[in-house]
Amino acid sequence: xxxxxxxxxxxxxxxxxxxxxxxxxxxxxxxxxxxxxxxxxxxxxxxxxxxxxxxxxxxxxxxxxxxxxxxxxxxxxxxxxxxxxxxxxxxxxxxxxxxxxxxxxxxxxxxxxxxxxxxxxxxxxxxxxxxxxxxxxxxxxxxxxxxxxxxxxxxxxxxxxxxxxxxxxxxxxxxxxxxxxxxxxxxxxxxxxxxxxxxxxxxxxxxxxxxxxxxxxxxxxxxxxxxxxxxxxxxxxxxxxxxxxxxxxxxxxxxxxxxxxxxxxxxxxxxxxxxxxxxxxxxxxxxxxxxxxxxxxxxxxxxxxxxxxxxxxxxxxxxxxxxxxxxxxxxxxxxxxxxxxxxxxxxxxxxxxxxxxxxxxxxxxxxxxxxxxxx
Amino acid sequence: xxxxxxxxxxxxxxxxxxxxxxxxxxxxxxxxxxxxxxxxxxxxxxxxxxxxxxxxxxxxxxxxxxxxxxxxxxxxxxxxxxxxxxxxxxxxxxxxxxxxxxxxxxxxxxxxxxxxxxxxxxxxxxxxxxxxxxxxxxxxxxxxxxxxxxxxxxxxxxxxxxxxxxxxxxxxxxxxxxxxxxxxxxxxxxxxxxxxxxxxxxxxxxxxxxxxxxxxxxxxxxxxxxxxxxxxxxxxxxxxxxxxxxxxxxxxxxxxxxxxxxxxxxxxxxxxxxxxxxxxxxxxxxxxxxxxxxxxxxxxxxxxxxxxxxxxxxxxxxxxxxxxxxxxxxxxxxxxxxxxxxxxxxxxxxxxxxxxxxxxxxxxxxxxxxxxxxxxxxxxxxxxxxxxxxxxxxxxxxxxxxxxxxxxxxxxxxxxxxxxxxxxxxxxxxxxxxxxxxxxxxxxxxxxxxxxxxxxxxxxxxxxxxxxxxxxxxxxxxxxxxxxxxxxxxxxxxxxxxxxxxxxx
Numbered sequence: 001x002x003x004x005x006x007x008x009x010x011x012x013x014x015x016x017x018x019x020x021x022x023x024x025x026x027x028x029x030x031x032x033x034x035x036x037x038x039x040x041x042x043x044x045x046x047x048x049x050x051x052x053x054x055x056x057x058x059x060x061x062x063x064x065x066x067x068x069x070x071x072x073x074x075x076x077x078x079x080x081x082x083x084x085x086x087x088x089x090x091x092x093x094x095x096x097x098x099x100x101x102x103x104x105x106x107x108x109x110x111x112x113x114x115x116x117x118x119x120x121x122x123x124x125x126x127x128x129x130x131x132x133x134x135x136x137x138x139x140x141x142x143x144x145x146x147x148x149x150x151x152x153x154x155x156x157x158x159x160x161x162x163x164x165x166x167x168x169x170x171x172x173x174x175x176x177x178x179x180x181x182x183x184x185x186x187x188x189x190x191x192x193x194x195x196x197x198x199x200x201x202x203x204x205x206x207x208x209x210x211x212x213x214x215x216x217x218x219x220x221x222x223x224x225x226x227x228x229x230x231x232x233x234x235x236x237x238x239x240x241x242x243x244x245x246x247x248x249x250x251x252x253x254x255x256x257x258x259x260x261x262x263x264x265x266x267x268x269x270x271x272x273x274x275x276x277x278x279x280x281x282x283x284x285x286x287x288x289x290x291x292x293x294x295x296x297x298x299x300x301x302x303x304x305x306x307x308x309x310x311x312x313x314x315x316x317x318x319x320x321x322x323x324x325x326x327x328x329x330x331x332x333x334x335x336x337x338x339x340x341x342x343x344x345x346x347x348x349x350x351x352x353x354x355x356x357x358x359x360x361x362x363x364x365x366x367x368x369x370x371x372x373x374x375x
Numbered sequence: 376x377x378x379x380x381x382x383x384x385x386x387x388x389x390x391x392x393x394x395x396x397x398x399x400x401x402x403x404x405x406x407x408x409x410x411x412x413x414x415x416x417x418x419x420x421x422x423x424x425x426x427x428x429x430x431x432x433x434x435x436x437x438x439x440x441x442x443x444x445x446x447x448x449x450x451x452x453x454x455x456x457x458x459x460x461x462x463x464x465x466x467x468x469x470x471x472x473x474x475x476x477x478x479x480x481x482x483x484x485x486x487x488x489x490x491x492x493x494x495x496x497x498x499x500x501x502x503x504x505x506x507x508x509x510x511x512x513x514x515x516x517x518x519x520x521x522x523x524x525x526x527x528x529x530x531x532x533x534x535x536x537x538x539x540x541x542x543x544x545x546x547x548x549x550x551x552x553x554x555x556x557x558x559x560x561x562x563x564x565x566x567x568x569x570x571x572x573x574x575x576x577x578x579x580x581x582x583x584x585x586x587x588x589x590x591x592x593x594x595x596x597x598x599x600x601x602x603x604x605x606x607x608x609x610x611x612x613x614x615x616x617x618x619x620x621x622x623x624x625x626x627x628x629x630x631x632x633x634x635x636x637x638x639x640x641x642x643x644x645x646x647x648x649x650x651x652x653x654x655x656x657x658x659x660x661x662x663x664x665x666x667x668x669x670x671x672x673x674x675x676x677x678x679x680x681x682x683x684x685x686x687x688x689x690x691x692x693x694x695x696x697x698x699x700x701x702x703x704x705x706x707x708x709x710x711x712x713x714x715x716x717x718x719x720x721x722x723x724x725x726x727x728x729x730x731x732x733x734x735x736x737x738x739x740x741x742x743x744x745x746x747x748x749x750x751x752x753x754x755x756x757x758x759x760x761x762x763x764x765x766x767x768x769x770x771x772x773x774x775x776x777x778x779x780x781x782x783x784x785x786x787x788x789x790x791x792x793x794x795x796x797x798x799x800x801x802x803x804x805x806x807x808x809x810x811x812x813x814x815x816x817x818x819x820x821x822x823x824x825x826x827x828x829x830x831x832x833x834x835x836x837x838x839x840x841x842x843x844x845x846x847x848x849x850x851x852x853x854x855x856x857x858x859x860x861x862x863x864x865x866x867x868x869x870x871x872x873x874x875x876x877x878x879x880x
Contacts, residue, residue: 224737243703
């Protein structure tokens with residue numbers, strides 16, 4: 001099997017610290033280069049496109065405020081996902097947990113009488129967090145008790161949640177004053193989150209998101225629960241050996257992640273729309289995009305604060321060029337997909353060193369091939 | 376000159392892995408039409424050598440000849456086209472497909488009814504070699520022995536003349552082992568060359584014409600099976616020079632710490648792995664468990680550490696019944712466990728300091744309420760590193776960067792620093808160099824003097840003889856006998872290891 005050249009992947013014994021930053025950064029750049037190629041194929045000058053994305057997201061007060069607004073659900077969901085992924089539990093259902101949070105928040109906003117006005121919003125956040133957590137416990141219990149793959153079950157709960165929202169806004173919760181739109185009634189003033197000036201930034205949720213990221217970081221790095229999460233994720237055998245409770249760890253990380261997604265859902269209905277709407281009207285897929293946010297942050301909740309704003313900027317900028325350059329609506333999804341692919345693929349380079357060899361020459365003596373490919 | 380009468384000749388094979396010399400100038404000659412056993416302890420380099428022959432690994436040095444012709448085997452595909460087939464320890468089969476579909480998988484075949492051409496051949500193999508399997512059975516319905524037959528058929532179907540079997544009996548029942556051995560003999564009679572990897576002595580005698588013994592990556596010798604006996608092979612396989620003089624002071628054994636009675640434990644495949652084991656260990660006593668790996672030692676040890684359920688029987692710890700208690704509870708009562716595989720007892724990506732608190736992370740002083748006390752964790756790490764001489768750049772270094780010997784020191788430090796009542800050490804020195812080995816053995820003896828009851832499982836007879844006060848031998852899940860160390864001689868132990876001799880305890 002002689003090829004022109006041989007590419008060997010050698011396992012790295014150690015990952016230098018700089019690689020942890022360089023790999024995701026270069027992965028994003030590589031993804032952007034590929035997307036530039038797609039722009040070019042669509043007949044759009046890629047430099048112009050990126051210029052418009054950047055100015056659209058960060059170049060004006062409006063763009064900047066929209067970037068912050070859309071970062072809020074990404075921060076909340078991304079933080080929760082970073083925690084579950086650290087335990088090697090792959091929650092793909094943050095989107096569904098967000099929607100259930102929105103449902104619960106709406107329920108408290110519209111249908112629970114007798115809550116004093118100042119307590120209305122806290123009660124909504126609490127209900128949203130509880131709802132999201134309970135929703136996440138479905139895949140958690142299936143995983144911990146019956147070893148059913150959480151990737152599938154958590155993803156399927158998204159569709160259930162989505163249909164549940166549809167049922168409510170087309171059915172029992174359909175607003176009386178919404179002239180046929182699939183919306184619930186508008187929230188009373190006491191159930192509307194305050195915003196920053198003329199922007200849509202519902203700052204109480206933003207503050208919650210930042211606090212959650214810091215707390216999640218402390219939880220993972222500094223507490224005994226975080227220790228269990230890290231050991232379970234790094235080496236489940238060792239967790240068993242040390243007598244750690246697998247069930248509890250799985251329930252805990254999924255409950256945290258579900259609760260934060262639920263809070264994000266309340267933020268969207270109480271801070272942006274003031275009502276429950278059809279599912280894609282509440283979230284254009286924040287729960288899925290947050291997967292990229294978490295991976296790009298290398299599962300560090302503090303780094304999520306950075307990557308959340310970054311990805312949000314791409315979303316806002318993507319929207320801007322859709323209008324300005326007449327690009328299809330799928331452009332933003334394309335961004336997400338390509339970036340996630342490159343970030344996940346780029347992870348290979350933190351674990352392996354790549355060597356290129358020419359078979360004509362002598363084989364390297366010290367090589368430790370783990371996987372090989374011949375081109 | 377390469378000899379064309381040899382089916383396989385490997386010369387001067389060297390293979391290095393990070394920190395390990397897996398094959399050290401290995402020479403192997405296998406004659407055409409013979410059954411050649413590759414015998415050695417775990418980690419002796421047998422599987423590495425065969426993975427090189429099958430093209431999975433590439434040797435750092437050395438040459439391979441088939442029938443006298445130099446070959447370069449770059450991938451399993453090359454190996455298959457040269458007529459080499461390999462059956463791995465872990466089967467590579469599609470469980471939801473039928474036997475016939477598995478056999479033709481990956482081969483050029485008709486688009487419709489792809490398994491049709493296989494059927495004729497399957498009947499032929501069944502008759503010629505006794506490899507009977509139902510072509511329409513789905514793989515998940517088959518026993519381990521039948522799945523293995525499918526793997527062998529797959530290799531033969533691809534035209535293998537040289538068949539490599541990696542520890543083929545490890546998952547089989549005794550009856551299936553008998554069938555496999557007769558298949559192997561029939562294949563050799565039909566002109567196939569068979570190389571099988573094993574560490575079980577009786578299999579060498581049941582099927583092989585010649586045997587090559589590997590030890591620590593080197594070939595010890597190649598012998599005609601008819602010219603040797605189990606005892607000689609056992610010595611060649613595990614025997615190493617007496618490297619050190621350890622001082623074993625007399626210790627008056629204290630009260631019984633562990634009492635095990637009539638213990639049955641199931642293995643991973645639901646077969647009985649430990650059958651009616653009974654023994655006790657007193658404070659200040661080392662009970663050595665000798666035996667070839669795979670005879671129930673792993674299951675016994677895991678059951679005692681709370682990691683595997685006990686099917687029947689009782690475990691008493693200082694007089695109290697702790698049968699089927701959780702590992703956490705047992706650890707809390709002073710049961711410490713050094714597992715056979717270092718990766719089980721450590722988290723390679725976490726720091727040395729964090730690995731030290733793997734079992735005590737939720738207890739004072741390391742944990743106050745919810746938060747870990749980093750100062751306490753660090754101080755603990757500094758103390759253990761100094762006390763046990765763990766060579767590490769800092770307590771914050773990821774454990775995986777340490778050498779095998781230092782990782783084992785770290786595990787031993789963690790497990791013995793809390794004055795354990797019972798210390799279970801499984802193959803504590805396997806794969807370690809002389810210095811680390813000596814240190815580990817001294818630490819075990821020091822624990823014994825402090826009154827710890829120690830259960831030592833090892834394949835290394837030298838180690839068992841050097842350290843133990845009493846020696847139990849396991850074979851086929853049973854304890855063949857328990858001898859006081861001063862009455863134990865290599866011959867009796869070797870016989871019991873081979874399952875020949877039984878002695879009442």
